Amino acid sequence: MHYQRLASERELLDGLAQPHAAILCGGTDAMIKIRAGLLNPSLVLDVSRIESLRGIRRNGDAVEIGAATSETEILRSPLVRDTLPLLGQVLVQLGSVQIRNRGTLGGNIVNASPAADSAIPLLLFDTEIQIVDRSEERWMPLESFFIGPGKTALESGQFIRTLRIPIPREGGGSSFHKVGKRNALTIAIASLGSLIWTTEGTISEARLAVGSVAPTPARLRSVESALRGRMLDDALVADARQLITSSISPISDVRASAEYRKNVIGDLLVRALEAL
């Protein structure tokens, strides 16, 4: 296996044209797969030092984050703290300090685990990702990017340069809860993020995203529209619990049963609405 630390997108595009080439950024997912024999690239392309894939900046009403920016750098960014506080609240629960020093948003979303923590706030914010290959650069909603467990819309020869995250308008209440087997270094058994705006006690807009209860992290559009226009009262909280549990079909696996996951998601939504 050959390893190349790249300095430019041109080198990356050349490398991706080689047979059996694979991108490596922080390596916190890829190295584990390589060691386990699940990934056998003949050429490893390290993108972590490519300047155009790094950095955090404001662009109009959005924050743009380079795909190779580490989670620690994002957590330390005053711009992210001021405009996207929910992203920080989620990233601080991702892995450990050592993992966040190396791990990136690009790696977390391309790895496409149903439990990917960063996907929850990114979906709530209607994030778009910039996909680049030899012939074009285009933006795609993150929601369309996830196809199945470990599967994305990224094709051979392509890479992600930037994530564009629209700053939500003010006044929304946000929450993120992840339930795992332990408090630290845990993979979610179920997670729920919410971003909800109310006007005089009525829900004017609700955005909900879930992790580990579907083949991919996902927005729950049908529940969101059922909540819109409803008065935020006890009856709504009870209805919302019913609605969300019937709208998901999680699987049972070694970490939890489907029934448990449904109950947890219902409880997490109740918690989010009561806090609101």
Ligand SMILES: Cc1cc2nc3c(=O)[nH]c(=O)nc-3n(C[C@H](O)[C@H](O)[C@H](O)COP(=O)(O)OP(=O)(O)OC[C@H]3O[C@@H](n4cnc5c(N)ncnc54)[C@H](O)[C@@H]3O)c2cc1C
């Ligand atoms: C101990 C431990 C704990 C963890 N805890 C959590 C957790 O709590 N929550 C969670 O969500 N994850 C967790 N993870 C998973 C991992 O840390 C994250 O998914 C991380 O964000 C991956 O980023 P990376 O840069 O290390 O990705 P890499 O391992 O470098 O890459 C992952 C995949 O993305 C591809 N890739 C990377 N960058 C690009 C790019 N720019 N364009 C195209 N493809 C790209 C690679 O080819 C590879 O397929 C944990 C991992 C470990 C080892």
